[in-house]
Amino acid sequence: MLSEREVISTLDMVRNEHLDVRTVTLGINLFDCVSHDVDLFLGNVRAKIEKYAHNLVTVCNEIGDKYGIPVVNKRISVSPIATVAAPFGPKDMVRICQALDEAAFKANVDFIGGFSALVEKGFARGDKSLIDSIPEALATTQRVCSSINVASSKAGVNMDAVALMGRQILATAAATADKGGFGCTKLVVFANIPQDVPFMAGAYLGIGEPDVVINVGVSGPGVVKKAIDRALEKSHATGKRLDLLGVAEVIKKTAYKVTRVGEMIGNEVASRLNIPFGVADLSLAPTPAVGDSVGEIFQSCGLEAMGTPGSTAVLAMLNDAVKKGGSFASSSVGGLSGAFIPVSEDSSIEAAATGGFLSMEKLEAMTSVCSVGLDMIAIPGDTPAATISGIIADEMAIGMINHKTTAVRLIPVPGKGVGEKVSFGGLLGEATIIPVPKGDASAFISLGGRIPAPIHSLKN
Numbered sequence: 001m002l003s004e005r006e007v008i009s010t011l012d013m014v015r016n017e018h019l020d021v022r023t024v025t026l027g028i029n030l031f032d033c034v035s036h037d038v039d040l041f042l043g044n045v046r047a048k049i050e051k052y053a054h055n056l057v058t059v060c061n062e063i064g065d066k067y068g069i070p071v072v073n074k075r076i077s078v079s080p081i082a083t084v085a086a087p088f089g090p091k092d093m094v095r096i097c098q099a100l101d102e103a104a105f106k107a108n109v110d111f112i113g114g115f116s117a118l119v120e121k122g123f124a125r126g127d128k129s130l131i132d133s134i135p136e137a138l139a140t141t142q143r144v145c146s147s148i149n150v151a152s153s154k155a156g157v158n159m160d161a162v163a164l165m166g167r168q169i170l171a172t173a174a175a176t177a178d179k180g181g182f183g184c185t186k187l188v189v190f191a192n193i194p195q196d197v198p199f200m201a202g203a204y205l206g207i208g209e210p211d212v213v214i215n216v217g218v219s220g221p222g223v224v225k226k227a228i229d230r231a232l233e234k235s236h237a238t239g240k241r242l243d244l245l246g247v248a249e250v251i252k253k254t255a256y257k258v259t260r261v262g263e264m265i266g267n268e269v270a271s272r273l274n275i276p277f278g279v280a281d282l283s284l285a286p287t288p289a290v291g292d293s294v295g296e297i298f299q300s301c302g303l304e305a306m307g308t309p310g311s312t313a314v315l316a317m318l319n320d321a322v323k324k325g326g327s328f329a330s331s332s333v334g335g336l337s338g339a340f341i342p343v344s345e346d347s348s349i350e351a352a353a354t355g356g357f358l359s360m361e362k363l364e365a366m367t368s369v370c371s372v373g374l375d376m377i378a379i380p381g382d383t384p385a386a387t388i389s390g391i392i393a394d395e396m397a398i399g400m401i402n403h404k405t406t407a408v409r410l411i412p413v414p415g416k417g418v419g420e421k422v423s424f425g426g427l428l429g430e431a432t433i434i435p436v437p438k439g440d441a442s443a444f445i446s447l448g449g450r451i452p453a454p455i456h457s458l459k460n
Contacts, residue, residue, distance in 0.1 A: 019258065021265050022219035022285055023073040024060050025198035027205035027278065028052055028212055030079040038092045041085065042099045049076065052212050053107040059272045063265060071265065076104060077203040078114035086126030090133040097137035097144050104143040113203030115146040121155040134168050138183035139175035145201035151191035151396035153403045157451040162396065165189050166389030166445070170412055173381065177414035180422040184411040185376065189392050191399030191406045196279050197335045202407060213278040214270040215335065218262030219285040222292045227254040228300040247301060248321045255282055255325025263330045279334025282326040283371055286346035288429035294339055295348025306349055307357030315339060316369035336405060338371030344424060344431035345376050354432040361437065368398050373406040378422050378431040381414040390441035401454055
C-alpha cells in the first residue's frame with residue numbers, strides 16, 4: 001500500500017504534472033478459439049473477447065474515479081493472429097481484422113492489438129497471409145493495431161521480411177492516403193518484441209502468457225520533468241550543486257512512486273475482474289499536451305532541445321534511471337519500461353524535428369539507448385520501399401546486437417514532401433515531414449536471406 005506521504009505526493013502529480021495510468025490492457029489468449037472454419041473461428045473469438053472485456057471500461061473508470069487517477073486508455077491485446085489463424089488466407093485475415101475491430105468497438109476500448117506475426121527466422125503460411133492482408137485490413141478498420149517481429153538477438157534479422165515490410169508500409173499508406181497515410185500509425189516493425197507490452201501499436205499477448213491477464217502502462221514524463229525542475233530550484237536556492245548523478249537519483253525516485261501507483265491500479269482492476277495481474281510497464285510515453293513531454297525533460301537537463309549534442313547521453317541516463325526506479329518499486333515490472341521518443345506524439349520532440357535539431361540519423365542513434373525505436377516519424381510519400389526497408393534493417397540490427405527491443409513506425413505521407421505538415425489527431429498528434437537518408441539501398445535489400453545472430457547469442 002501507499003504511505004500517507006506517498007498519497008499526498010501522488011495527488012500533486014495528478015493535479016499538476018499529468019500523472020495518469022496511460023493504459024490498462026486486457027490480454028486474451030485465443031488459442032482455444034482455433035478452427036479450420038473461419039466463421040466458427042470468428043464466432044469463438046467474438047465470444048471470448050466479449051466474455052472477458054464487456055466490463056473492462058466500466059471497472060477502469062470506477063477505479064480511476066475512486067483514486068482520482070485517470071485511466072486514459074482501455075485496450076485489449078490478443079494472441080498473434082498469424083499463429084491462431086494460420087489456416088486462413090489474406091481475404092480471411094481481413095475478415096478477422098474486421099471482427100477484432102467490431103469486438104473492440106463493442107467493448108468500447110480504444111485499440112486492440114495482436115494482428116501480429118513473429119517472423120524473425122522465417123515465414124509460416126499464416127504469417128504470409130497476415131502480412132499480405134495488412135494494407136486492406138488496416139484501411140478498413142479503426143481500432144486494430146498490427147505488429148510484425150522481424151528480428152531477434154537469438155535468430156538474427158529476417159531480411160526477406162524486412163524487404164516485404166518496406167513494401168507493405170508503402171501499400172498501407174497508399175490505402176489510407178485520404179487520411180495522410182493514417183494506417184501506418186497502427187503498424188510497427190519490431191526486433192525482440194516483448195510478450196507483455198501494454199502499449200500500442202506493439203501490444204500482443206505472447207504464447208507464454210496466461211489465458212487472460214491485466215497489464216498496465218503507466219506514464220509520467222511531466223512528473224519527471226517537474227521533479228527535476230524542483231530539484232534544480234532547490235539547488236539554486238541552497239547553493240548546493242546538483243550534478244547529473246543527483247538528477248539520475250531524482251528520476252529514479254520519481255519512477256519508483258509512479259510505478260507504485262500503476263501497480264496499485266492494475267492489481268485492483270485485476271481483482272475486480274477476477275483476472276490475474278501481469279506487469280506494470282513504466283514507460284515515459286508522451287502526449288501532444290504541453291507539460292506531458294519527454295522532450296521537455298531534455299531541456300530541464302540543460303539542453304536547448306532534443307537533438308542537441310548530449311541528447312543520447314541524457315536519454316541513456318533517463319532510460320536507465322526509469323528502469324532502476326521501477327524495478328525497485330515492483331517485482332512485476334515488464335513490457336518496455338523506459339522512455340519513448342515518438343515524434344508526432346510529443347510536442348517538444350516535434351518542434352525539435354521541425355527546427356532542424358533532430359534528423360533521422362540522430363533519432364536512430366538515440367534509439368540505441370531508449371526503450372523502442374524510430375517512432376511516429378512522417379516521411380515523404382514518394383520514399384522508395386527499399387529505403388524504408390534499409391531504415392528498418394538498420395534499426396533491427398541495433399536491437400539484435402544490443403539485446404534490446406527496437407522498432408520502426410514510419411508514416412510515408414502520400415502526396416506530401418519534406419517540410420509539409422500532417423495531422424493524425426488525438427494522442428497521435430501532428431508532425432512535420434522530415435527527409436530520409438540519401439542513397440539507393442535496393443541492391444542490398446534484394447539480396448534477401450537472413451543476417452545471422454551475433455556470437456553472444458550462444459549462451460546455453
